[in-house]
Amino acid sequence: MTGDAPPRAGTLRAEEVTVVIGGRPLVRGVSLEAGPAEVVGLVGPNGAGKSTLLRTFYRVQRPTSGRVLLDGDDVWRMPGKRLARRLAAVLQEATEDFDLTVYDIVAMGRTPHKRAFEGDGATDRAIITESLAELEAAHLADAPFDRLSGGEKQRVLIARALAQRTGTLVLDEPTNHLDLRHRLDALRLVRRLGVxxxxxxxxxxxxxxxxxxxxxxxxxxxxxxxxxxEVLTPALLAEVYRVHAEVSENPHTGAPQITVLPEK
Structure with a gap:
């Protein structure tokens, strides 16, 4: 990986996080942790509070109570630039519709590592180019971002987070809009980075x-x-997702494999 010393994988923890918006509790006393280089999946049906909880990690939604800690530091008490050097986020929807090229969007990932108004140096340019290549988006570098397909936009936003060179990532539906191969590539990339x-x-x-x-x-x-x-059991799928399902072992990977059964 291009750049200076590789980023150190952190420990990201939610402690009794509650989020109440408009009098409605969307997250209720949730505690969870991702240790160094651990990949933790946040799952649940629509409206379960996944996106709301993740927003508390990258400081879009302040918890009503509880704390979010990165290596023991409260993220809501950290200077924004310091947090951005340690944690990067990929949001569920691409919201950048202004007139910037793909290269410009990915270059934003280098902002926390530079002084105000400082241009891209050779290391920055190499990291931007490498990040685009990792997501098979190098050929899009000069394309206007707002003219890309949803899947292309998502790959560019993942590349931007990659260019940020942090040890901790928060990703809200990063495979949204991606085809099957690019879904697999994106998740394998997260694992390969060791973050x-x-x-x-x-x-x-x-x-x-x-x-x-x-x-x-x-x-x-x-x-x-x-x-x-241990988590994906027929009983849990029935209780949380309200479906009747069988859980078997994938013969190739050993991972649980879910088959939703027809209603009786």
């Missing part, structure tokens, strides 16, 4: 295959946490 990651995913089979542990949210509460094989 700490908390990833919200809808696809339970993908989550089981690529995450060390799963944390299941239901109605804003933590319903279960542990290795995928």
């Amino acid at each position: 700490t990651a908390i990833i919200a995913l809808h696809d339970l089979d993908l989550a089981a295959a690529h995450c060390d542990r799963l944390c299941v949210l239901d109605g804003g509460r933590l319903a279960a946490a542990g290795p995928p094989a």
Whole structure:
């Protein structure tokens, strides 16, 4: 990997985090942790509170109570630039619709490492180029970002987080809009980087295959946490997802594999 010393994988922890918006509790006393170089999947049905919880990690939504800690430091008390050197986020939706090229978008990932108004140096340019290449987006460097497809935008935003060169990643549905191969590539890349990651995913089979542990949210509460094989049981799928399913072992990977059964 281009650049100086590789970033140190951190420990990211939520301690009794509650988020109340408009009088409605969206997250209710959730505690969870991702240790150094651990990939933790955050799963649960729509409206379970996954995105709201992740927003407290990268300082978009302040917890009503509880704390979010990165290596023991409260992220809400850290200077923004310091946090951005240690934690990068990929949001669920691409919101950057202004007139910038793909290269410009990915270059934003280098901002926390530079002084105000400082241009890109040789190291910055090499990291930007490498990050685009990792996501097979180098050929898009000069393209206007707002003209890309949803899948292309998502790959560029992952490249921007990669260019940020942090040891901790928070990803909200990073495989959204991606085709099957690019979904697999993105999750394999997170693993290959050796960073700490908390990833919200809808696809339970993908989550089981690529995450060390799963944390299941239901109605804003933590319903279960542990290795995928322990968490993804027929009983939990019935209780949280309201489906009748069988869970088997993938013969190639050994990961849990879910088959939803027809209603009786």
